[in-house]
Amino acid sequence: xxxETVILRGHIIxxxxxxxxxxxxxxxxxxxxxxxxxxxxxxxxxxxxxxxISAPSHEVLDEIxxxxxxxxxxxxxxxxxxLAEAPLDGVFPKDFYVTTNQQTxxxxxxxxxxxxxALMDCGVVIDRAGLRASAKKFHEVRRGMExxxxxxxxxxxxxxxxxxxxxxxxxxxTSISLEKPKSGVIREMAAELQRAREEGGKILVVAxxxxxxxxxxxxxxKLIDLGFVDLLFGGNALALHDIxxxxxxxxxxxxxxxxxxxxxxxxxxxxxxxxxxxAGSISRAVETGVLKSGIMxxxxxxxxxxxxxxxxxxxxxxxEVITDTLEAQDAMREKITGVTTALMMGTMLHSxxxxxxxxxxxxxxxxxxxxxxxxxxxxxxxxxxLGLVSDLEPFLRxxxxxxxx
Amino acid sequence: xxxxxxxxxxxxxxxxxxxxxxxxxxxAEVPVAQAQWKSLFNKLxxxxxxxxxxxxxxxxxxxxxxxxxxxxxGRRFISSNFRHEERAGEAPHFARWMEEHGYEVVWLxxxxxxxxxxxxxxxxxxxxxxxxxxxxxxSHRAVADILGCLVISVELVDPRFYHIDTCFCxxxxxxxxxxxxxxxxxxxxxIRDHLRxxxxxxxxxxxxxxxxxxxxxxxxxxxxxxxxxxxxxKDRGYTCHPLPMSEFLKAGGACxxxxxxxxxxERISE
Numbered sequence: 001x002x003x004e005t006v007i008l009r010g011h012i013i014x015x016x017x018x019x020x021x022x023x024x025x026x027x028x029x030x031x032x033x034x035x036x037x038x039x040x041x042x043x044x045x046x047x048x049x050x051x052x053i054s055a056p057s058h059e060v061l062d063e064i065x066x067x068x069x070x071x072x073x074x075x076x077x078x079x080x081x082x083l084a085e086a087p088l089d090g091v092f093p094k095d096f097y098v099t100t101n102q103q104t105x106x107x108x109x110x111x112x113x114x115x116x117x118a119l120m121d122c123g124v125v126i127d128r129a130g131l132r133a134s135a136k137k138f139h140e141v142r143r144g145m146e147x148x149x150x151x152x153x154x155x156x157x158x159x160x161x162x163x164x165x166x167x168x169x170x171x172x173x174t175s176i177s178l179e180k181p182k183s184g185v186i187r188e189m190a191a192e193l194q195r196a197r198e199e200g201g202k203i204l205v206v207a208x209x210x211x212x213x214x215x216x217x218x219x220x221x222k223l224i225d226l227g228f229v230d231l232l233f234g235g236n237a238l239a240l241h242d243i244x245x246x247x248x249x250x251x252x253x254x255x256x257x258x259x260x261x262x263x264x265x266x267x268x269x270x271x272x273x274x275x276x277x278x279a280g281s282i283s284r285a286v287e288t289g290v291l292k293s294g295i296m297x298x299x300x301x302x303x304x305x306x307x308x309x310x311x312x313x314x315x316x317x318x319x320e321v322i323t324d325t326l327e328a329q330d331a332m333r334e335k336i337t338g339v340t341t342a343l344m345m346g347t348m349l350h351s352x353x354x355x356x357x358x359x360x361x362x363x364x365x366x367x368x369x370x371x372x373x374x375x376x377x378x379x380x381x382x383x384x385x386l387g388l389v390s391d392l393e394p395f396l397r398x399x400x401x402x403x404x405x
Numbered sequence: 406x407x408x409x410x411x412x413x414x415x416x417x418x419x420x421x422x423x424x425x426x427x428x429x430x431x432x433a434e435v436p437v438a439q440a441q442w443k444s445l446f447n448k449l450x451x452x453x454x455x456x457x458x459x460x461x462x463x464x465x466x467x468x469x470x471x472x473x474x475x476x477x478x479g480r481r482f483i484s485s486n487f488r489h490e491e492r493a494g495e496a497p498h499f500a501r502w503m504e505e506h507g508y509e510v511v512w513l514x515x516x517x518x519x520x521x522x523x524x525x526x527x528x529x530x531x532x533x534x535x536x537x538x539x540x541x542x543x544s545h546r547a548v549a550d551i552l553g554c555l556v557i558s559v560e561l562v563d564p565r566f567y568h569i570d571t572c573f574c575x576x577x578x579x580x581x582x583x584x585x586x587x588x589x590x591x592x593x594x595x596i597r598d599h600l601r602x603x604x605x606x607x608x609x610x611x612x613x614x615x616x617x618x619x620x621x622x623x624x625x626x627x628x629x630x631x632x633x634x635x636x637x638x639k640d641r642g643y644t645c646h647p648l649p650m651s652e653f654l655k656a657g658g659a660c661x662x663x664x665x666x667x668x669x670x671e672r673i674s675e
Contacts, residue, residue, distance in 0.1 A: 010546035014599070015558040016591040017542070044555050046546065071560070072542035 002061045003054040003157060005035065006073040012047050013039060021051070021071055030055040030064045050076070054157070078107040081153030083126055086145045090138050092123040097148040099124060099135050100156060101360040106133045107153035118359030119333070124148040139326050185388055186395065189365055190402035193228050193341060196363075201340025202230040204362075206354045207295075208347025210369070211392050212241040212251045217294055219396035224298040226403055231335055232299055232306040233354055235347070236314040236321045239282060239296050239306075243318075244272040246294035273316040281319045307331045309350070333357050341365070346392050348373035360384070367395050407454040407621055410665040414442045414469045415461045419656055423489045424538075425564050426657035438652035442469070445626065445660060448646050452621045457667065459502045465495050469653075470662040472570060473523040474499035477668035478552055482508040485521040488539050508667075511551055519544035522665050523568035528575030530554065530674050531599050535561045535569030554673045557599055559592030566611075570661045574616045578641070580604065582618075582634060584611035604641075610634050614650065617659035628659040 012018040025032045035050040051073075055061035065075060084093035101120040105112040108126065115124050115133040122135035126146040133148070141147070148154065196203050211220055223229055241251045249255060253265025262268065279285035286292075286300040299306050308321045309328035322328040336357055342364045344351035351366060355377060358364065364385040366377040374387035388395065417439075419432045450456055461468050474495065475484045482503040487493045500510045513519050524540040525548065526533050532554050536542040542558050549556040559569065563586060566572040572587035573596070580602030585593050597603065606615050613630030625638060629647035638645050650659040 010542070010558065011549060011556050014555060014595065016595045016598075017558060020560075020589075020591040044549075044553055046549060070537060070542070072546070072558070074543075 002056075002058050003052055003155065004061055004065055005050060005052045005076045005078075006065065006068060007076060008049045008051065008071075008073055010046050010072060011040075012049060012072075017071055018047070018049055021068055021073060024067060024071075025051075025053055025064055028055075028064045028067070029060050077110070078112070078155065079153050080108055080110070081106045081124075081126075081148045082150045083146045084149045086141045086143055086147055089143050090141050091143075092138070092141060093147050093149055095149045096123045097151065097154060098122070101356075101358060103157040103359070103361065105155040105157070106148055107155070108133070112155065117333070117337070118361070120356055137326075137329070182388065182390060182395070183398065185386070186398045187402055189386070189388075190399055192363065192365075193343070193399075193403065196341040197228060199340070202338040203228055204231045204233065204336065204339045204342040204354070205229045206233045206342065206344040206347065206351050207238055208234070208345065208350060209237040209241040209251070210346030211238065211295070211396070212245055212256075214346075214391055214393040215256055216393040216396040217242060217245060217256075219393070219400045220295050221293070221298045222400045223396070223403070224295070224302055224304055226400070227302070228403060229299075229302075229304050231339065232295075232304055233332055233350065234306065234308055235350055236308060236310055236317040238347075239308055239318050239321070240269060240272060240316065242294040242296050243276060243282070243285075243291060244268050246291055246297060247272050247275060269315060273318060276318050277316070283320075305335060307335060309353075329353070329357070336362075343367070344377065345395075348376060351377055367392065408667045409449060409454050409456050409619075410459060410471045410474070410667050411446060411449075411456055411663060412459045412461050412469045412471050414438050416463050417442075417461075417466050417469045417656075420464075420466050421491045423491055424567050424657040426655060428655075431655060433652040433655050441649050441652055442663065444648055445650075445663060448626055448648060449619065449621075449664070452624050452626070452646075454621050457506070459499065462495075462498055465492075465498070467492050467656065467658075468495050468498065470523070470656075470658045471499075471665040472662050473520045473568070474665055475503070475521040476525045476548065477503075477508065477522075477666065478670050479668055479672055480508050481511055481551075481668075483511045483513065483519070483521070483548060483551060486513055486515060486517060486519050486544070488518040488520065513544055513547050517541050517544035517547055519548070520568060522669060523570050523662065525669075526569060526573065526575055527670055528581050528600050529579055532556045533569060533573065533575070533596065533599075534558050535573075537561050538564060538567035552673055557595050559595055560589040561587055561592075562589045563587045565657075567657065568662070570617055571614055571657070571659075572611065572616050574618045574620065574661070575600070576620060576641075576643075577622065578602070580641075582606055582616060582638070584608070584616055587611070604634070604637055606631065606634050614654055614659035617661040619660050619664050626660050628654070 031054045033052045035052055038048040040047045099122045103118050104115040113133045115135055119135040122137055125134050125136045245251050248268040250262045250265050250268050253262050255262050276285050279290050282296050283300050286297050291297050310317050310321045310323035342362055344366045366374050366387045367390055368374045369391050371389045374389050378385045378387035419427055419429050475482050484496055484500045504510050518541045520539040524535045534545040534556055536558055537560050545556045545558045566587035572584040575581040581600050582604035584606045610631035614628050615631035615634050618625050618627035623643050625643050626646045628650035635645040653659055
């Protein structure tokens with residue numbers, strides 16, 4: 001969305017100029033927000049209205065503003081953003097501007113610069129020479145960097161909530177009850193993944209080990225085989241349980257086929273870790289024929305990039321697991337460029353962490369058997385998220401069936 | 406007694422085209438124009454008013470349309486900023502003349518076009534101002550700041566009726582006669598909200614610039630060609646004086662365009 005703020009002054013209420021201007025914004029395909037309004041108290045007092053106009057393109061916005069000028073609208077020139085130096089490595093100046101996951105512009109020397117990436121909970125570091133504005137995390141801050149402070153000269157373009165339900169992602173559903181009819185929603189999700197692929201957008205899958213526990217490995221494998229996964233984020237557990245299943249047919253020592261406890265099954269996990277460590281990496285294990293099936297093997301086979309982030313309760317971990325949290329965040333942030341759709345399944349904390357890295361423009365789809373996990377993810381303020389409460393196996397089965405058609 | 410400013414049509418002719426009425430191919434008949442102006446002068450002289458004449462200037466043919474010189478309230482004269490280069494040369498002559506006659510001349514910021522009484526007419530204690538073709542809406546705000554009165558800005562949408570005085574004529578009893586189609590729907594509503602007893606002029610009469618009339622008490626001097634309007638006004642107790650204005654219509658003007666009130670109002674609240 002593109003926006004411009006205009007002011008109207010004069011006898012704009014009695015002359016019906018204000019309603020005329022607002023009507024014109026809407027009929028020309030724009031939208032408005034009244035920032036400030038002062039209505040004259042007495043008959044001869046003039047009124048004042050500050051109107052923020054937004055439009056889907058620069059052309060539409062320019063045309064609206066051009067037309068409104070003849071009704072007296074004056075465009076407010078945006079003041080420059082204020083900057084201050086970072087006092088120490090890893091420390092922002094006081095009153096630093098904290099980013100959202102929305103598209104954001106900073107005005108510098110009268111020029112609007114887009115802050116990249118659209119990453120929440122960051123500060124904005126300015127490179128005057130290169131006229132660049134970058135969202136940076138604490139650990140990326142170096143003493144003396146110029147950082148945006150205050151709120152002046154900053155424009156945030158919220159992703160607009162669509163008013164009609166033309167596609168499943170275009171409306172936000174906070175109703176995530178189990179009783180919701182799932183088939184239609186899954187069908188539309190499948191269509192959305194199809195669209196993302198056709199439009200060249202990257203599809204990110206974030207998955208927890210529940211994918212393995214629930215017996216959905218073959219469905220996710222199929223999803224990868226069909227080319228609907230470009231990037232996989234998970235933890236040590238996802239990869240490990242998948243590999244244990246591939247090597248021994250168990251997950252945490254339980255036979256996934258019939259749900260019974262395998263003899264000395266608790267050893268399987270450790271043996272799986274050992275086998276991969278011996279091979280050197282998951283990729284090497286696939287290449288040398290140690291690992292032949294499962295989610296991770298499918299990723300290696302199809303060149304799907306994956307980032308495995310470690311946690312404090314990990315066994316092993318597997319060789320590719322990044323155990324430094326900040327390093328893992330950086331690795332994920334680096335990979336998400338170009339992601340337009342994210343499918344998050346069966347892991348609340350990992351999904352939250354990833355959602356914090358994604359710009360608001362990315363369509364997110366969250367599936368979990370726990371309604372609390374789904375609502376936590378869908379109610380983060382993004383207008384482009386959709387939640388579905390479902391066990392993962394039937395969900396993935398149906399999704400893949402739809403996509404395979 | 407009302408005081409009016411007129412300008413003899415010594416140099417009047419169609420020298421350029423700045424509105425849909427003007428065509429250099431269809432010039433004004435100079436002797437006829439002079440006779441028509443003389444009849445207006447004589448008619449106004451016979452009514453309850455005093456007429457002042459500003460000397461005309463060569464190469465400023467439209468100086469004859471004194472209504473566009475500015476807006477006079479009490480002893481203050483708000484000078485026009487003409488939109489068209491062709492008429493911009495008139496402003497200093499009018500301003501000097503007004504100053505010499507004891508008026509305080511007030512200038513609006515140069516970037517705000519304002520064409521005087523042509524686009525600013527009082528109806529009751531409200532100043533109705535037209536915008537788009539000639540005056541800028543932001544000039545209305547500047548005028549409201551200077552005068553401290555309520556200004557209703559209305560958009561003109563028909564290029565033939567490019568000044569508000571070509572399609573709107575307030576009456577002293579609080580009403581007005583007007584051609585509604587010359588305004589956009591918001592302008593029509595704003596006028597209806599502020600004036601009662603509006604008389605709609607039919608399109609075939611409006612086209613003769615019937616609204617371009619000089620109202621002096623119960624007397625109304627207007628271009629001929631509006632029998633229905635004249636009958637309606639007669640019923641309301643007005644005496645109408647229709648005059649031939651064909652040669653000035655060729656420039657997009659008529660009785661009111663040829664006349665400026667000095668002042669239009671003595672003070673804001675009357």
